[in-house]
Amino acid sequence: MMNEESVFFSRVLTELTLSFHIIYATIGVGVPLMIMIAQWVGIKKNDEHYILLARRWARGFVITVAVGVVTGTAIGMQLSLLWPNFMELAGNIIALPLFMETFAFFFEAIFLGIYLYTWDRFENQKKHLLLLIPVAVGASFSAVFITIVNAFMNAPQGFDVLNGELVNISPLLAMFNPAMPTKVAHVVVTAYMTSAFVLAAIAAFRLLKGSNHIYHKKALFLTMKVGLVFSIATAIIGDFSGKYLAEYQPEKLAAAEWHFETEESAPLILYGILDDGEVKYAIEIPFALSILAHFNPTAEVIGLDQFPADETPPLYIHYLFDIMVTIGMSMVVLSGLYWLGTKLKWAFVNSKWYRWLIVLGGPASIIAIEAGWWLAEVGRQPWILRGIMRVEDAATTSPHVDIMLILFAGLYLVLGIGSIVVLTRMFRKNPVEQEIEDRHVEKGGDIL
């Protein structure tokens, strides 16, 4: 009885922590790359606007990193506090990437500290650019390693179970599991994409709010261009992920697609609602699911009928799938039109309504990230380790999880509000026009 409660609250607390953490973590993975690109473009074009762009992003980045670090520490420890049985098992098989993640994080932390405090210590800006490489590499590799752990939970391998004991453990085989390539690629690329669109949203917002400075226009064009590249990459990798699911985790794909009966030439269902087991108002694209799953319009796609009822994920993940894909595709179109429109001098891409769409694109990309993670995580219910360990067998037996949930919820509220207040204050007090002017007064001076 008591433990049922602990399982429930452990799930809620983990979901809350992760949902909050991934907002900051995604920015933490993507923004260093954007800073690096801006700094590099600035040096190459000898244009101080881009250098300034890198600096201003970096300053805001510190705030998001801080929240990312502390919530990351929280989830790291919560894994053992809330899921002790899972971690005991996982420690035997998948500790290696967890351990390597802390190294990547360490590496990033050291160089971020150096980067932030050496703005004007190097005469040569190129040297300063070199410091950003370990920051961006460390950030991306933390994402790679931690996603490997998650991929293992979806496709456990690298060990045998003999009479309830784990034998023949191979840490490398566990790391390079079948889910790993698509998961890692999708996570890293969407982080770059989301960061680019968040930064684009800021630039577009400044342009809408009266500033007409060339700096914001450069920022907008750069971020939209980078965002376009990564959103196309996201779509391609997303397609591979679908093929992975069809092959290795068909119950997740079937639940996400409301594909109940195993059949050939399966149609793809977009949108719609589920009413008493009946799909209504959906758009059906013939053959598309077979193409998505097997690259063959007549291929057979396994449906939910092949799985016992207590091993199928909840069906609401279909909505999450819709949200994720819709936003992703809209962002490809939005950034593609912007890029094309700027090249061909179409007036509408600089109109107010289009800029408002770009502003919306930032938060929408974050919603897509959240929806994607919920889809991936809820989609492997009821397992914590697919096919090996069920969620209810992994949770803590401690009866105090509900109080901890309240405490952590309070913490995230404070951190969320705090970071927003500090970030807005930081940039409102010091708009870019002011900063450019100051820099000229001081002549290459130390105003940051």
Add this chain to the structure above:
Amino acid sequence: MTLEIIGIFVLWTFLFGYLVVASIDFGAGFFNAYSLLTGKQRILTNIIQRYLSPVWEVTNVFLVFFFVGIIGFFPKTAFYYGTTLLVPASIALILLAIRGSYYAFETYGSRGHKGYSFMYGLAGLFIPAALSIVLTISEGGFVHMINESPTLDYEALFTSPLTWSIVVLSLSSVLYISSVFLTWYANKAGDLDATRLMRKYALIWALPTIITAGGIMVELRSHNLEHYENMLDIWWAFALSLLLFIGTVWLLWSKRSYGLAFVLLGGQFLIAFFSYGFAHLPYLLYPHLTIYDSFTNEAMAIALIVAFIAGLALLIPSLYLLLRLFLFNKDYVRGKKENNHA
């Protein structure tokens, strides 16, 4: 040396690293708040901020490294400690989160909120107290197996003198380590006022640190005789640690070689910490868990050690660079380029 010993040695080293860097951090936060209260903040704030800003994120990593590493090398600890520590560790986590993020908010965002500085200073004292509970629990007697799951006996924990002695020790050594370090740092910066003040704090906190450390040994005799006797077997190590302590205090007292004083202090804690840990072996949680019955499989152990060596090859030069640029850079320490931060 067996793989188990290598594993625990690696982890213990990182815990020691955390102990030192976090003590400096927590203590600095406290002294900063205290100086605000007594109107001395002009003396201390600059020194403290200049040291803390580039390294605050690194401090956190030491802790993450330890708790990820221990699950890797000794997965069963997740079952025992994970279940029992939910409440104290969650509280420590929340405090750490508030502290870490608000440090960044303040330093890079807006400065000078007084109430926040007090909270920051106080949180820094509660965190070591919450974390040091792990040391108490590991001595045994507080965790009982109920329905095959470990349960923490809070009443026994909070009424035990051992608990409170360890809490007091963690607090006073945080303040002691931090003040000795800041004395040296302020002296390097040529900041006479700050040096004078920190030296005074260092001398004040030296006494309770050594008294509680001695007291805990005595209490262990009635609480965990086996550990106590193991410690007596290596009494000379503790004696050496005491000598180093005397050396530090003497140097501080006679106002010279603050750098050497900090090195001696490091040696004192290093020896005491490792001797204490060594005497605790083979238990991770007395008497339920030893390093042998909780050790991971051989393949994982070797993989982890290889990863560890590769990681160190990357980290040591980077850490060296960080120290060169900030801790050992005269211009930076003296604040010659006051405004060169973000």
